[in-house]
Amino acid sequence: MQQPRTPHVVVVMGVSGTGKTTIGPLLATRLGVPYAEADDFHSPANIHKMTAGTPLTDEDRRPWLDAIGEWAHGRAGLGGVVSCSALKRSYRDRLRATAPGVVFLHLTGDRALIEDRMGHRRGHFMPTALLDSQFATLQPLEADEAGVAVNVSGTPDEVTAHAVAALGDIDGPATPPSK
Template sequence: MQAPHVVVVMGVSGTGKSTIGQSLAALLGVPYAEADDFHPPENITKMSAGMPLDDADRVPWLDAIGAWAHDRTGLGGVVSCSALKRAYRDRLRAAAPDVVFLHLTGDRALIADRLRDRKGHFMPEALLDSQFADLQPLQDDERGVEVDVTPQPSVITQRAVEELARLDADRPA
């Protein structure tokens, strides 16, 4: 990869954004930020109660993540963030125009199994359908790559590095 990028690891809950984000950051030698840490307490309370966030709930969260990415511009970093809708990614790009997206994709049944096995997280499996309903995959004019989450995390991370490097190789100088 051309360094330094800020990579936003995106996808629905349960795709492994935190696991892959931490692994990718360690491999690239850049800081990692967990998007869940940017949520205001009201958002966590709402999600813990099984209520999906609406766009208004996400604005301060996205702005905080965007500010972090902006501060890392030219230095590099990795941040996990669902970034499900194009408008959310546009908001992140408005704050940090050079961000690159890594969209973790997978089968709904596999992801639901992972959510059922996850302990101590405020995001319940019951909200997975709302996340898939909101998901707008990366479009051709968005700088990013997709990687399937079926393999083991080490394989996913290696594929992510390869795809991001290919993205850089295809970028005009």
């Protein structure tokens, strides 16, 4: 008989506009674990910078990443889902240092789709003007990182179903984006 696996903490990552805040809660519901929104971990100064159209620096992100990592560490063995852009390998390494065992769900999509989605959302502090800096910063998951990539071109329910299926074999290497 196969042993049940310990629930992972899943970090839903990707550039702004990929649907982290939409897919994250849906995924958490499907997995039966709590969800945390990364934007809630930002300092007021970070939110002010982004609202003004100024990209965050690595120094700006450190306390934010540490707070997300602490939340994930507290969910170790229990499972959870947290959104976090985690655009650079070094950011993901920092999260793993605080919360060993986290896995990543990289939401991917082409720039035109993401820009269109960002243009239609309301009440979010991240302006479309920062999308180029997000794509320039993005370092996709590498083969030695625990995680999967899922394309966001479908409906939220379809993307979530693809994510659940892809995460089902999370102990393997990262996979290329699904079509």
